[in-house]
Amino acid sequence: MDIEEFIKTSLKNEKNEDELIDNLKDIIIHYKQIPEDKAELLSKTVVDEIITTQNLNHENIEHLLTYPHTNIKMGEFGVGSRGEGDFYVHSKIAEIIKNTKTNALVDPIAQDDGGVIKVDDTHYITTAIDGIHSRLGDYPFLAGFHTARATLRDVCVMGATPVALISDIHLADDGDIGKILDFTAGICAVSELTNVPLVAGSTLRIGGDMVLGDRLTGAVGAVGISDHKPTARSEACLGDVILMTEGCGGGTITTTSIYNDYTDVIEQTMNIQFIKAAELLNNYPKSDVIHAMTDITNGGINGDTNEINKTTHLGIKLYKQKILDLINPHVLGMLEDLAIDPLGVSIDSVMIIADKNEADNIMKMLRSENIKVDIIGEITDTGYTCIEDKYGNSEILKPKFRESAYTPIKKIIDQLTDNNFDESAHIIDEKTREAIDKKNFIVDEIRKRYE
Known part of the structure; x- marks a missing residue:
């Protein structure tokens, strides 16, 4: 439960503030075994915090505090669902990367399994990263096992020998720490079977204090080396x-x-x-x-x-x-x-x-x-x-x-989805250009400080 988004949506819909605080208090009590007065204090504090962010002084830094709104939702356009919409958004991500003045032998522009950097005439480094399957959060060992295996596959099919694994684990505020341990064990099972060590990682809460529940998400990455082209x-x-x-x-x-x-x-x-x-x-x-x-x-x-x-x-x-x-x-x-x-x-x-x-x-x-x-x-x-x-x-x-x-649930969502792909794609094209312009402006501004 994303209580930050719940408050933002409620305020946008002009809900009564006292009623909003009371409703949020009930939600907090649903997830946390705490006294009603403390739940109410948390609720009021969160509402006040969100109102503060909505009234920030944007003068001179609006470009840093806003993003290009498409008003197209992830699920509506099928992002993450491995279809036409997902592929299209990935092509837009690649477009932003293409505009960046850096070079790689294989990068997301190619929509390939992994990225490749050429070190010298005979050595290449390959990297890949895969996210946890969104519905495996309640089965952390399986999530860790399959995510680790997937990222190693992506390195292998680029012609590289995997040499290291890294992990990124995000567990919501009410999640049992055992999920982190089980997820790590799943990664390490693949690590041991393939003789590729897990060498680094990060462990965080999803949304910090603002997301209630026990949802687990994250990713596993891999690094590989080779002595021939990918x-x-x-x-x-x-x-x-x-x-x-x-x-x-x-x-x-x-x-x-x-x-x-x-x-x-x-x-x-x-x-x-x-x-x-x-x-x-x-x-x-x-x-x-x-x-x-x-x-x-x-x-x-x-x-x-x-x-x-x-x-x-x-x-x-x-x-x-x-x-x-x-x-x-x-x-x-x-x-x-x-x-x-x-x-x-x-x-x-x-x-x-x-x-x-x-x-x-x-x-x-x-x-x-x-x-x-x-x-x-x-x-x-x-x-x-x-x-x-x-x-x-x-x-x-x-x-x-x-x-x-x-x-x-996917079968039901398929029946409910009514998307105008061409119209949405046009909007996403426009907002991609805005994102590129923003990146270019900020890069130029930072460089000027060092001239």
Whole structure:
């Protein structure tokens, strides 16, 4: 419960101040076992504090105390839901980064799995960060395990060897400290299994005193090194074949299993098979024949292939049955039972784009280590992704506004959402330019002080 936002909204709607204090007092008592007089004092203090911030003197520093309002909400535009809206906002973040006068070999502009800095002619550093799945906050070990595994995957598929993990944990004011300990244990389980140490981190409360409840969120980051150029999506070549390893799912599939009561599927996700496969691929003797790699996560293969189309301006042809055959049967069975499109949800497979003449040898290597793999498609010159079913029927695979709805609440929200994408995108474009202008102005002002 964000009591700061509750007060702001109530004041905006011209609620009576005494009534607001009384309502907030009841909310505080609901979360905290404290006497009524102390709850009332807290309530009044918070209201007074918010009123103070709303009456701040903005003279000469308004640009520092305000932000470009779009009046478009995260959920309305699908941000974080691994679909068209989410991809669009990430492209705007990349636009701000592109305007920054710094250089990286691979940065968010490429919409790739991780970022890469070239240290010298033969050494590269790769970084990645992944957030906790929003619905795994009550299952901290699983949250830590899958977030750590996800960020290591992102480093591995860029062709790097992971060397360190970092964590950022945020727990709301009423959260049990045991959640922090369990979350850390989940990260460290992956750390021990992969021999990648957890070396640093941060632990904070969500919203400080202003957020009541026990919500857990945060992120896990990873750093990797390599001595060859990254296997970024942009390196895909016309005529390459696309290989895929077995997908057993991660945080998304775990969430699906919990909130739909398929808990027997959780165990299928508890593995480091992806890391093992990536290690083999990154040490393949003919490193130049593996052009690109990615993990099938962001909105499933539907989202990932369309991002590759945008980055490379090349096309992709996929074979649906080949993909389905490589999804763990327990996971696929659950998705089919729940009518969840397996092409639009994260299944945590490795997608390998490689020289077609080397495909058999790559598959032989992976299969020798009991890793299932097959050819699921090829790179074409169409500029879009099409998928062919087992009967030879083909259709264009377009990104959806959101990833496949995999929890009961997501299915309801899908029905409620009515978004004018083009109109919202235009507003976000305008506010992105404002953010860039603000950044440029402040950078110039600070530099002037040192001239």
